[in-house]
Amino acid sequence: MNGWTGKILRVNLSTGKLSTEPLDPDSAKDYLGARGLGTKIMTDEVDPKVDPLSPKNKLIFAPGPLTGSYAPSAGRYTVVTKGALTGAIASSNSGGVWGPELKFAGYDALIIEGAAPKPVYLWIRNQKVEIRDASHIWGKTVPETSDAIRAETDDDAKIACIGPAGENRVLFAAIMNDLHRAAGRSGTGAVMGSKNLKAIAVVGSGAVTCADPKAFETAVMDAREKIQKHPVGGAGLRLYGTNVLTNILNEVGGYPTRNFQDGHFPTADKIGGETLAATLLQRPRGCFSCIISCGRVTKVTNKKYAGEGEGPEYETAWGFGGDCGVDNLDAVTKANYLCNEYGMDTISMAATIACAMELYERGFISRKDTGGVALEWGNAEAMVEATRLTGVGEGFGKKLALGSYRLAESYGHSELSMTVKKQEIPAYDARAIQGIGLNYATANCGAAHVRGYTISPEVLGVPMKVDKDTIEGKPALVILFQNLTAALDATGSCLFATFGIGADELAGMLSAVTGVAYTTDDFMKCGDRIYNLERQWNLAAGLTAKDDTLPIRLLNEPIKTGASKGMVSRLPEMLPTYYELRGWDGNGVPTPAKLGELSLTA
Amino acid sequence: MKVQYFATLRDVTGKKEEDWQEPEATVGDLIRALVTRYGHAFERWVVKDGDLWDLVIVLVNGHDVRNLQRFGTKLAPGDTVVIFPPVGGG
Numbered sequence: 001m002n003g004w005t006g007k008i009l010r011v012n013l014s015t016g017k018l019s020t021e022p023l024d025p026d027s028a029k030d031y032l033g034a035r036g037l038g039t040k041i042m043t044d045e046v047d048p049k050v051d052p053l054s055p056k057n058k059l060i061f062a063p064g065p066l067t068g069s070y071a072p073s074a075g076r077y078t079v080v081t082k083g084a085l086t087g088a089i090a091s092s093n094s095g096g097v098w099g100p101e102l103k104f105a106g107y108d109a110l111i112i113e114g115a116a117p118k119p120v121y122l123w124i125r126n127q128k129v130e131i132r133d134a135s136h137i138w139g140k141t142v143p144e145t146s147d148a149i150r151a152e153t154d155d156d157a158k159i160a161c162i163g164p165a166g167e168n169r170v171l172f173a174a175i176m177n178d179l180h181r182a183a184g185r186s187g188t189g190a191v192m193g194s195k196n197l198k199a200i201a202v203v204g205s206g207a208v209t210c211a212d213p214k215a216f217e218t219a220v221m222d223a224r225e226k227i228q229k230h231p232v233g234g235a236g237l238r239l240y241g242t243n244v245l246t247n248i249l250n251e252v253g254g255y256p257t258r259n260f261q262d263g264h265f266p267t268a269d270k271i272g273g274e275t276l277a278a279t280l281l282q283r284p285r286g287c288f289s290c291i292i293s294c295g296r297v298t299k300v301t302n303k304k305y306a307g308e309g310e311g312p313e314y315e316t317a318w319g320f321g322g323d324c325g326v327d328n329l330d331a332v333t334k335a336n337y338l339c340n341e342y343g344m345d346t347i348s349m350a351a352t353i354a355c356a357m358e359l360y361e362r363g364f365i366s367r368k369d370t371g372g373v374a375l376e377w378g379n380a381e382a383m384v385e386a387t388r389l390t391g392v393g394e395g396f397g398k399k400l401a402l403g404s405y406r407l408a409e410s411y412g413h414s415e416l417s418m419t420v421k422k423q424e425i426p427a428y429d430a431r432a433i434q435g436i437g438l439n440y441a442t443a444n445c446g447a448a449h450v451r452g453y454t455i456s457p458e459v460l461g462v463p464m465k466v467d468k469d470t471i472e473g474k475p476a477l478v479i480l481f482q483n484l485t486a487a488l489d490a491t492g493s494c495l496f497a498t499f500g501i502g503a504d505e506l507a508g509m510l511s512a513v514t515g516v517a518y519t520t521d522d523f524m525k526c527g528d529r530i531y532n533l534e535r536q537w538n539l540a541a542g543l544t545a546k547d548d549t550l551p552i553r554l555l556n557e558p559i560k561t562g563a564s565k566g567m568v569s570r571l572p573e574m575l576p577t578y579y580e581l582r583g584w585d586g587n588g589v590p591t592p593a594k595l596g597e598l599s600l601t602a
Numbered sequence: 603m604k605v606q607y608f609a610t611l612r613d614v615t616g617k618k619e620e621d622w623q624e625p626e627a628t629v630g631d632l633i634r635a636l637v638t639r640y641g642h643a644f645e646r647w648v649v650k651d652g653d654l655w656d657l658v659i660v661l662v663n664g665h666d667v668r669n670l671q672r673f674g675t676k677l678a679p680g681d682t683v684v685i686f687p688p689v690g691g692g
Contacts, residue, residue: 231657236689240609244690247608251684253664269618273690274609294692314692460691461657465668499691563664 002211003065003514004028009107009129011122013195014055014114018129023108029516030599033064035091036490036530037109038080042089043533045111048541052082052187053169053194055115061102061160061200062109064492068100068208068288069216071509072224072501073494075100075288077183082541084187084194085171085348085403086421086446089537092188093450093489095287096178101158104204116196121161123153124202134198139164141341142176145199153201161199162189163343168393169193170401172348172424176340180295180310181287184345186423186445187403211515219508227500228291232462237294237496238284242314244273245427245455246321252459252468253564254432256425257322258377259354260418260553263429264562265322271329272317280333285310292496298333305334305384312336312346315449318427319350320387324357325377332380335387342391348403351424353386355404355417356396364411371395418554421446421547430554430571432564433458435466435474438574439482441548444534450495452482462499471570475578486534487527529598532582532590536600545588548575604682605632609689614643622683629660630673632683647687657688 001023010019023037031040038060050056059081066074077099083090102110105126112122119134137148142163150157158178166173166189173189174182210216227233236244249255250268257265269275276296285295299308305328312320312333320326320335339346353375359365360375367374373382373389373396389397399407404417404424418425423446430437435454443451454477458468466477484503488495491510507523510516518526549555554569579586583594595602603626606619615636626632633654637645648658653673660667661684667675677683 231688232691236609236687237691240689242690242692244609245692248659248686248690251606251608251661251664251686252666274612456691459659459666460688461659461666461668462691465656465666467669468666496691563661 001025001028002209003069003510004033004108005103005106006108007106008109008111009124010111010113011129011131012113013116013120013131013197016131018131030526031530032487032490032510032526033108034062034067034076034078034490034492035080035093035486036526038062038078038091039089039530039533039537041109041111042080043537046082048082048537050082052084052087052191055195057082057191059112059188059191059195060109063099063103064490065514066509067492068103069210069513070289071220071493071513072227073287073290073292073497074492075290076492076494077102078489079175079183079188081188081191083445084169084190086186086423087541088421088444088446088543089534090186090188090445091489092175092183092185094177094181094183095494096181097288098158098160098177098202099492100288101202101204103208104206105202106204106206110200112195112197115194119196119198121149121199121201122197124200125154126203126205137198138167142343143179143341146179149199149201154203157201157203159199159201162192163341163391164393165342165344165391166190166193168401170344170390171403171406172345172352174343174345176343180340182340182345185347185448189343208513210513212512216509216512219505219512223497223501223505223509224291226505227497230500233292233496233499237292237499240273240277241284241294241296242273243276243312243317245314246272246317247274248459249428251563252432253559253562254429254459255318255322256427256429258325259323259358259416260429260551261358262561263432263559263564267327268322270327271321271332275329280329287494290494294496300330300333302330305330307334307337309337309340311340315427316346316350319347319354320383323350323354324383326380326383327378328380331384335384338384338387338391344391347426348424349387349390351418352400352404352407353383355408356386356400358416359408359411359413364413369396415552418551419447420550421543423447428455429559429564430550430569431559431567433468434471434570434574435478437550437554437569437571438474438478438578441550441571441575442478442578444531444538451485452478453485453495454478454481463502469567471574475574475581478578479581482531483524483527485527486530487523490526490530525598529600532594532598532600535590539589548588603677603679606682606684608684608686610647610687611644611685614647615640625679626677628673628677629662629667629675629683632677633673648685655688659686660684
């Protein structure tokens with residue numbers, strides 16, 4: 001095989017058994033890799049009713065056929081499992097350099113089964129795989145873990161690991177790789193912690209082979225040029241990072257403020273990308289084979305919030321910022337660093353604090369409950385302390401560790417949790433932008449923006465501008481973005497490559513590297529297939545059409561101020577058309593005809 | 603009217619915002635006047651082939667002119683115009 005390595009590594013932590021098996025060529029062809037291959041393995045091997053934190057859940061790390069090649073921004077891998085936060089299929093995507101290293105070591109997927117009796121880490125050097133004791137590393141932060149394991153394995157080892165949050169099964173714990181990158185959402189870190197697996201260290205000395213090197217080179221150089229010529233992919237993201245979105249969303253009135261109580265935050269500029277570039281930014285940073293370099297290397301010198309690392313990204317700046325009513329960039333950045341060190345998803349951490357702040361405002365939580373932390377809107381110190389407590393697993397942090405849905409539910413007010421399928425909604429107000437609301441409600445992993453990033457057409461105007469306030473055409477638009485993204489994710493490419501290239505170019509590079517001829521239609525069909533397979537898995541897990549919804553606030557409470565004042569989400573008007581265009585029945589179940597079209601079985 | 607600048611346009615104009623005193627009938631009139639004031643450094647982020655660059659976000663009182671009349675969108679003295687060059691995504 002080319003592009004693919006043709007080999008899967010299977011590790012059973014209960015028995016200690018290590019084995020490899022060939023990658024099934026039909027699965028590879030139909031599901032590509034990464035998110036797609038991981039979903040196929042989950043379908044074949046994991047009972048959807050399983051408890052996510054039980055040994056019966058599996059944890060799959062999968063790069064894609066493009067990962068580790070020199071295709072632009074092709075450095076990604078996906079963690080696929082049953083999400084601890086959601087009980088739905090989780091497919092958390094991460095960048096950095098760890099994914100390519102797994103390819104260089106010779107694997108298209110790593111399947112972790114069972115649970116180790118004591119803390120362990122996995123050490124992979126090409127074909128040599130060992131399960132090693134991690135008792136002396138358990139409890140360490142992500143940077144400490146990375147240092148300790150490199151000292152025992154290889155200075156060049158690439159490390160994916162959990163911090164104390166994953167060990168303590170914080171329901172939104174992340175798996176971190178290369179220190180600052182995260183397979184963040186849905187609690188993949190808690191699943192890893194439940195298996196007593198602290199880290200996976202990899203050194204690979206192979207390379208990704210290519211079926212048609214000449215065609216690949218031509219396709220790659222064309223793709224690179226298109227990305228470089230695009231103002232966002234070629235310049236903008238390097239200058240300001242994703243956090244440039246703060247002012248954009250705020251000015252169109254779709255910047256969720258104080259747990260979505262409003263859609264506009266008057267002092268947002270203080271925590272936006274322009275301010276970040278002028279103050280804390282040291283330099284940009286890119287992942288493997290990436291020319292976009294959206295990453296932010298930053299440093300906070302203010303003694304109160306001192307630290308260094310990477311970030312904040314837009315979602316993080318929003319969550320710890322406007323969603324909590326905070327406009328202190330040093331504090332927001334510190335909270336980001338804490339999440340990276342303890343291994344937590346910044347979106348869910350921040351939005352859970354915002355939910356707690358509203359519960360506090362309304363008197364459902366008292367200062368006694370929080371152990372003295374004054375969870376007032378805009379209290380930057382309290383926001384950072386709440387983050388730290390969650391990371392270390394102390395005091396009120398133990399309650400925040402449940403995520404906003406279970407936290408709010410425990411006080412009898414789950415309606416104050418801004419979640420879909422128990423996963424916290426990110427940084428775009430569904431009342432101000434109709435299509436993204438439909439995407440939140442129907443994303444298979446729970447509320448997520450990157451699954452179908454219609455912010456691009458609805459706000460930015462990429463690839464073309466559509467009106468954010470209309471619902472006509474939105475179901476079709478959301479489906480297009482969801483399918484394209486699923487296929488793109490499955491190649492191992494980064495979503496930001498779409499600031500420049502699209503399905504045509506991706507299909508071209510994929511065909512050249514694998515030697516399997518994908519037309520653009522074939523490529524999009526893979527995306528549709530992956531999406532439907534995820535949907536089937538979720539339905540078998542017990543999710544229903546009732547879970548394809550938004551918090552009542554977004555359906556009924558109009559935005560109060562700003563450019564989108566007076567708006568609500570019109571999800572109920574869009575959902576039936578969405579189901580119909582997806583080829584699903586009125587209950588959101590894929591019809592036999594649809595399954596047949598994608599060669600899936602009921 | 604109030605004009606607010608973001609991202610690279612802050613560097614180009616040296617400002618975050620300004621009170622634009624000249625009456626401009628349309629968005630196109632305003633942009634052309636700003637190009638006269640700030641030159642090619644401004645123009646290259648906003649104008650393409652004599653028209654509004656498709657990827658630029660220009661809001662008039664919070665509404666995107668690409669969903670109105672683009673350069674033909676009418677302006678009134680009390681309006682707030684916000685201009686983002688094409689730099690953002692996430």
